[in-house]
Amino acid sequence: MTELLLKYFRTKQQEVQSEKRYDTQCPFCSMQCKMQLLEQTIVTRKKYMTIGKDNPTSEGRLCIKGMNAHQHALHKDRIKYPLLKKNGEFVRISWEEALSHIKENFTKIQAEDGVNALSVYGSASISNEEAYLLGKFARVALKTKYIDYNGRLCMSAAASAASQTFGMDRGLTNSLSEVPFTKCIILAGTNIAECQPTIMPYFEQAKQNGAYIIAVDPRETATTKMADLHLKVKPGMDAALANGLLKVIIEEDLIDEAFIRERANGYKEVKEYVTSLELEEIAEMTGVPSDQIQKAAAMFGKEESGMIFTARGVEQQTDGSAAVRNFLNILIVTGKIGKVNSGYGAITGQGNGQGAREHGQKADQMPGYRMIENEEHRLHIARIWGIDETELPRKGVSAYEMIEKINEGEITGMFLMCSNPIVSNPNANFVKKALKKLKFLVAVDMFVSETARLADLILPASSYLEDEGTMTNLEGRVTLREASFSSPGEVKHDWQIICDIAKALGKGEHFPFQSANEIFEELRVASRGGTADYYGITYDRLRKEGGILWPCPSIDHKGTKRLFESSFAHPDGKAAMVVVNNVPHVPKEKPCTEFPLYLTTGRIMSHYLTGVQTRKSASLAARNFESYMEIHPETAKKYHISDNTLVKIESRRGSIVVRSKWSATIRHDTIFVPFHWADSQNVNRLVSQDLDPTCKMPGFKVSAVKVHPILELTSH
Numbered sequence: 078m079t080e081l082l083l084k085y086f087r088t089k090q091q092e093v094q095s096e097k098r099y100d101t102q103c104p105f106c107s108m109q110c111k112m113q114l115l116e117q118t119i120v121t122r123k124k125y126m127t128i129g130k131d132n133p134t135s136e137g138r139l140c141i142k143g144m145n146a147h148q149h150a151l152h153k154d155r156i157k158y159p160l161l162k163k164n165g166e167f168v169r170i171s172w173e174e175a176l177s178h179i180k181e182n183f184t185k186i187q188a189e190d191g192v193n194a195l196s197v198y199g200s201a202s203i204s205n206e207e208a209y210l211l212g213k214f215a216r217v218a219l220k221t222k223y224i225d226y227n228g229r230l231c232m233s234a235a236a237s238a239a240s241q242t243f244g245m246d247r248g249l250t251n252s253l254s255e256v257p258f259t260k261c262i263i264l265a266g267t268n269i270a271e272c273q274p275t276i277m278p279y280f281e282q283a284k285q286n287g288a289y290i291i292a293v294d295p296r297e298t299a300t301t302k303m304a305d306l307h308l309k310v311k312p313g314m315d316a317a318l319a320n321g322l323l324k325v326i327i328e329e330d331l332i333d334e335a336f337i338r339e340r341a342n343g344y345k346e347v348k349e350y351v352t353s354l355e356l357e358e359i360a361e362m363t364g365v366p367s368d369q370i371q372k373a374a375a376m377f378g379k380e381e382s383g384m385i386f387t388a389r390g391v392e393q394q395t396d397g398s399a400a401v402r403n404f405l406n407i408l409i410v411t412g413k414i415g416k417v418n419s420g421y422g423a424i425t426g427q428g429n430g431q432g433a434r435e436h437g438q439k440a441d442q443m444p445g446y447r448m449i450e451n452e453e454h455r456l457h458i459a460r461i462w463g464i465d466e467t468e469l470p471r472k473g474v475s476a477y478e479m480i481e482k483i484n485e486g487e488i489t490g491m492f493l494m495c496s497n498p499i500v501s502n503p504n505a506n507f508v509k510k511a512l513k514k515l516k517f518l519v520a521v522d523m524f525v526s527e528t529a530r531l532a533d534l535i536l537p538a539s540s541y542l543e544d545e546g547t548m549t550n551l552e553g554r555v556t557l558r559e560a561s562f563s564s565p566g567e568v569k570h571d572w573q574i575i576c577d578i579a580k581a582l583g584k585g586e587h588f589p590f591q592s593a594n595e596i597f598e599e600l601r602v603a604s605r606g607g608t609a610d611y612y613g614i615t616y617d618r619l620r621k622e623g624g625i626l627w628p629c630p631s632i633d634h635k636g637t638k639r640l641f642e643s644s645f646a647h648p649d650g651k652a653a654m655v656v657v658n659n660v661p662h663v664p665k666e667k668p669c670t671e672f673p674l675y676l677t678t679g680r681i682m683s684h685y686l687t688g689v690q691t692r693k694s695a696s697l698a699a700r701n702f703e704s705y706m707e708i709h710p711e712t713a714k715k716y717h718i719s720d721n722t723l724v725k726i727e728s729r730r731g732s733i734v735v736r737s738k739w740s741a742t743i744r745h746d747t748i749f750v751p752f753h754w755a756d757s758q759n760v761n762r763l764v765s766q767d768l769d770p771t772c773k774m775p776g777f778k779v780s781a782v783k784v785h786p787i788l789e790l791t792s793h
């Protein structure tokens with residue numbers, strides 16, 4: 078370094094009058110990278126920077142979203158006071174007014190339309206404490222059966238598949254530290270390189286150690302580039318592809334017979350079905366050449382260890398839960414589960430995608446992964462909540478089905494916390510129309526999101542920098558997010574808002590909490606003895622140990638690194654295999670003369686979900702400031718679409734306008750559009766409302782569409 082440069086840095090350093098550090102965790106994906114916000118005061122100006130902090134999962138790494146997360150949290154557009162809509166405009170009101178407004182409207186709605194006319198829509202971006210409390214709030218304070226959350230659109234297929242096959246659902250059956258030592262990896266419908274970037278070194282190390290990596294995705298991504306073999310599957314055909322793999326594995330005798338005999342039920346039926354199939358037919362259906370299916374099956378079957386990871390590409394389908402089960406069938410027949418360096422991973426999505434699905438925000442669920450229709454479970458939770466079992470509502474319906482009930486007039490009020498459903502739900506035009514029918518919509522958010530714009534009342538929530546609580550990461554590791562940054566204006570934490578409303582409704586005795594830790598103490602006890610047992614976890618332990626993998630049933634329990642080593646979680650200890658038909662029960666939309674292309678949707682590195690947060694972050698927004706459509710150049714030419722031009726995409730449900738982006742590596746019959754933008758770029762205006770009948774996951778990954786340029790090509 079030159080003398081001049083050194084002098085410059087020294088002077089800069091002297092200008093810094095004070096530096097503060099705030100411990101926190103990234104507000105975005107399921108890696109839950111631990112980080113620190115650095116605040117430097119230079120004269121009167123404050124300067125911020127985010128740096129990574131060591132921990133067992135992300136090991137100190139951060140991606141660009143984490144590094145820039147503070148930009149939205151510190152953004153001037155944060156809502157700082159309760160806002161009430163008066164004559165179409167939002168005006169500032171006090172918390173006292175907001176609470177009495179809620180009391181008046183909630184009481185009126187339940188008196189006029191019945192207790193179940195009120196609904197709660199939650200989120201997997203809130204902490205365990207808040208997810209737990211929101212479930213309790215719906216059942217105890219509102220007494221409604223209608224509660225569900227955005228995780229329905231995210232983890233429901235994988236969760237239901239793992240529960241059915243293994244008897245329990247924890248995203249990763251093994252901790253990430255085993256990934257570098259596995260010999261063969263299938264990455265099915267997961268784009269970890271863009272969606273969980275700090276996980277990549279585990280997989281890169283595996284590759285260095287000689288692992289063979291197989292990726293399944295209709296398009297090339299930063300993830301598929303790492304693979305040795307890329308199966309460019311037709312959208313929606315993963316279940317059939319898994320049948321092809323199973324067929325080869327079984328027919329080439331790459332199975333682990335002893336494991337199947339001792340540890341699983343249902344093998345005979347699966348064998349019978351897959352051996353009756355023709356590989357060439359599967360190749361035709363899936364668009365994956367049979368030699369590639371054979372190669373993938375042989376590699377996975379013959380290696381001594383192997384892991385399969387699925388994410389939303391396989392799961393966000395109207396047969397998503399069955400498709401995942403078919404990948405689990407592969408693990409069982411090869412005996413690659415419940416062992417060192419062998420297992421399954423559903424790559425969880427949101428920051429608390431794992432924990433928020435364990436503690437009672439789901440329509441049929443209660444804390445500790447207990448079920449609301451199970452009499453024993455009802456008694457346990459009713460006792461902890463200090464109510465009579467008969468007072469506990471029964472199960473409600475899934476997220477999108479609640480919107481249908483709003484449209485039908487059965488639900489007339491909604492309490493929405495931390496989600497933006499008119500951008501994230503399928504059939505977005507319908508969703509917007511339905512939400513407008515509500516008599517009273519309360520949105521709790523940090524910003525005026527597209528959905529909050531429709532609300533009657535918006536309550537200001539604190540950000541990840543301000544709100545302490547536990548988050549369970551994709552490994553199933555419970556982590557404590559410290560938070561000491563002070564909230565702006567009159568912002569409150571989500572848990573405080575829930576407690577305040579409960580008090581206003583006369584239910585304060587059930588919600589006496591003064592801190593997140595106090596809520597966690599109740600959650601521990603409520604989860605005790607359940608599948609997701611957190612009883613042995615305390616804030617003190619989390620601070621000392623840096624994170625604990627559940628189940629952790631007692632204070633002296635170390636946590637559970639690897640699941641299913643001696644038995645699965647079904648009463649007989651065995652895994653349940655199932656026959657998955659090549660042709661799903663709910664037919665998927667197929668390209669036809671009018672709508673000749675498959676549309677699939679997903680994510681890009683720089684934006685997060687509906688983009689409300691990342692579009693506020695200058696550094697992230699600069700990378701991608703608008704949506705786009707990835708299309709193969711030959712397909713583009715066929716429809717007279719040049720590169721980088723505005724195109725209209727239409728489906729049976731609606732239309733959007735985005736810019737074209739030629740890509741020679743996507744399938745010819747498929748286009749891809751990310752879902753991080755709203756209004757005329759909201760890709761969910763195109764997506765169908767069909768749901769997986771088992772888990773009610775929408776089919777976000779398959780729609781039939783047509784495309785045409787807004788301006789015709791002039792030269793041909």
Ligand SMILES: Nc1nc2c(c(=O)[nH]1)N[C@H]1C(S)=C(S)[C@@H](COP(=O)(O)OP(=O)(O)OC[C@H]3O[C@@H](n4cnc5c(=O)[nH]c(N)nc54)[C@H](O)[C@@H]3O)O[C@H]1N2
Pocket residue numbers: 106107231265266267268269271272273293294295296298310311312313314315388389390391425426427677678679680681682683684685686749778
């Ligand atoms: N940058 C970024 N990271 C995120 C998020 C974000 O919004 N942005 N969101 C977080 C959340 S909540 C989630 S759920 C996860 C999601 O993480 P992922 O599931 O990895 O992300 P997606 O892009 O939705 O889908 C993954 C891949 O599936 C492919 N795909 C599409 N259709 C099919 C199909 O029919 N079969 C197969 N096999 N593949 C298909 C897509 O081309 C895509 O590359 O990411 C988390 N991390």
Ligand SMILES: Nc1nc2c(c(=O)[nH]1)N[C@H]1C(S)=C(S)[C@@H](COP(=O)(O)OP(=O)(O)OC[C@H]3O[C@@H](n4cnc5c(=O)[nH]c(N)nc54)[C@H](O)[C@@H]3O)O[C@H]1N2
Pocket residue numbers: 200202203227228230231232389393426427494495496497498500501502521522523524526538539540541571678679680685686687688689690752760761764777
């Ligand atoms: N087409 C298509 N649609 C999809 C998907 C897809 O792949 N394709 N993926 C689906 C998936 S996997 C998911 S997870 C959903 C996500 O869908 P949403 O839940 O709608 O997504 P977010 O953008 O996270 O919305 C969160 C909202 O809460 C606010 N917020 C953030 N943090 C907090 C907080 O701590 N407290 C409160 N009160 N508010 C907060 C944000 O400002 C934002 O407005 O989208 C689904 N929709």
Ligand code: SF4
Pocket residue numbers: 103104105106107108109110135138139140141142143144272273274275276
């Ligand atoms: S977005 Fe995910 S990988 Fe990136 S810093 Fe945040 S938690 Fe880590």
Ligand SMILES: [Mo]
Pocket residue numbers: 230231232426427
């Ligand atoms: Mo998600």
